[in-house]
Amino acid sequence: MEHILKSGRVERVQRFSEFQYGRDQLIPKSPSSYLGRPEFLMFCDPRPSNLITFIDVHKLISEASRLLNSGCESVLIAETQLEKLSLGVNYLKLDSENLKFFRKFGRVEFIDVVEYYYMSVIKWIMRFDEFQALERDVQMKLLNSIWHVFMKFHTCSSTATFRKVYKNSKPYQKFFRNVCMDKDRANFDTTWISDLPKEYVSMYIKSQRVLEDEVIENLEKLNPTDVEVSFMFAQTCFQYAGNRFQGEILKITDHLQQVLSEDMHYYYTEKMSNPRYSKRLAELLKVDNTIQKSIWKSRPLRDLNRVFNVVKVGFSHPQMFEDSAFCTGFEN
Helix, strand or coil: CCCCCCCCCCCCCCCCCCCCCCCHHHCCCCHHHCCCCCCCCEEECCCCCCCCEEEECHHHHHHHHHHHHHCCCCCCCCCCHHHHHHCCHHHCCCCCCCCEECCEECHHHHHHHHHHHHHHHHHHHCCCHHHHCCCHHHHHHHHHHHHHHHHHHHHHHHHHHHHHHCCCCCCCCEEECCEEECCCCCEECCCCCCCCCHHHHHHHHHHCCCCHHHHHHHHHHHCCCHHHHHHHHHHHHHHHHHHHHCHHHHHHHHHHHHHHHHHHHHHHHHHCCCCCCHHHHHHHHHHHHHHHHHHHHCHHHHHHHHHHCCCCEEECCHHHHCCCCCCCCCCC
């Protein structure tokens, strides 16, 4: 396993600023005050007729293409590609100074979260030279498939950080971006995605989070550094994409993972002076594998969703939502 890894810096664990659960000012009056209104995703009249909501993602895809044409937003100086990815740690970790609670979670909030994670994974992964060297169609195929994996991991990672610092946190509190979903504080509006009672829809959504608590607990124990976090995020995303598409995509993602593995080896042996890192690495990869299991284990229930129309949301690009909790199979 020692051929696996290269560079980075040890995370300085920062204490959160004082955060009180009962302060009203932490609960914004509207989602636009902290997430903004959707810029690139649009709600359209439902089509086909058995849908409640149809979401057009054409503008979001166009914006992704524009960002890819523009290249990385800043010049990065680092010894390895993994270290470059770790410099984008602000896209991966909980922002301790801007924690808020959802008051409501409905279609506008959902769209804002989708936009945020889709744009974030683009800005983060563009720091990876090997990714920038890929053909545009391959880049888009990867981006459209991994953004929700990135989101799942980020939710687990952010929640683990929160729980580690705030011992009185509740087990049902989860973070999307830097906003906490707390069932005791937020009204979960399901009328835009299903005509079934809220409790049935909530049960389905919960089924899509299987094994996430295990991931959160393991991340709490491991307390990974910025470099380790970057490695785990990338490995999880590329492993998922390779398994999903196979063929040439699998060859590409295997190569990307190998590059990062060699960088991680350099990080442990040269930066951390730890040639016996195999046990630590195995623990990190175990978390990645649990994320994969979470996705695949939830798939039968997503198939049942299609059969029984639990979620009635359609997308102009349904392949972008494949294996996400909201996949439906309907398209424009």
